[in-house]
Amino acid sequence: MGSEPARGPDRGSRLASVVTFVRDLDQSVEFYRELLGMRVTVRTSTAALLVGSDETQLYVRAIGPGGEHPLGAVGVQYVIWTADSIEDLHRCERALKERSAHTTTREMADGYTMVEGRDPDDLPLVIAYPGPQVAARSEIMPRIYAW
Structure with missing residues (x-):
């Protein structure tokens, strides 16, 4: 039996x-690679694994042109x-605008800024700065009711 690392409050x-x-795998991989600054670490003909500077992983899997994602259904929405x-947030905003994928940029009451857009499959995409570790969220953002 191995020992587990101590867990602190954080x-x-x-x-x-x-x-x-x-x-479309190629289109989506390029979009997320450019927008989020991720690198492709594994790729097959139908899927790719992109990894961010903090080691966050994004798996992208192609399901073809008939795939749907109904908003408002049960499951992760964005x-x-x-x-x-x-x-970096401004760079993301520019990248979305260059692709005509930018929706809005909002200054939030909790002290952070949100850039909203759509990915190549028209899925909602949100990028915020600073993260919740720096600017703790103290209310439910209205955006979750608007999609």
């Missing part, structure tokens, strides 16, 4: 990976990513 489960199904800096 330790616990963390999000490690996100899995998303897409219509993921909120955290930018490394305000400059």
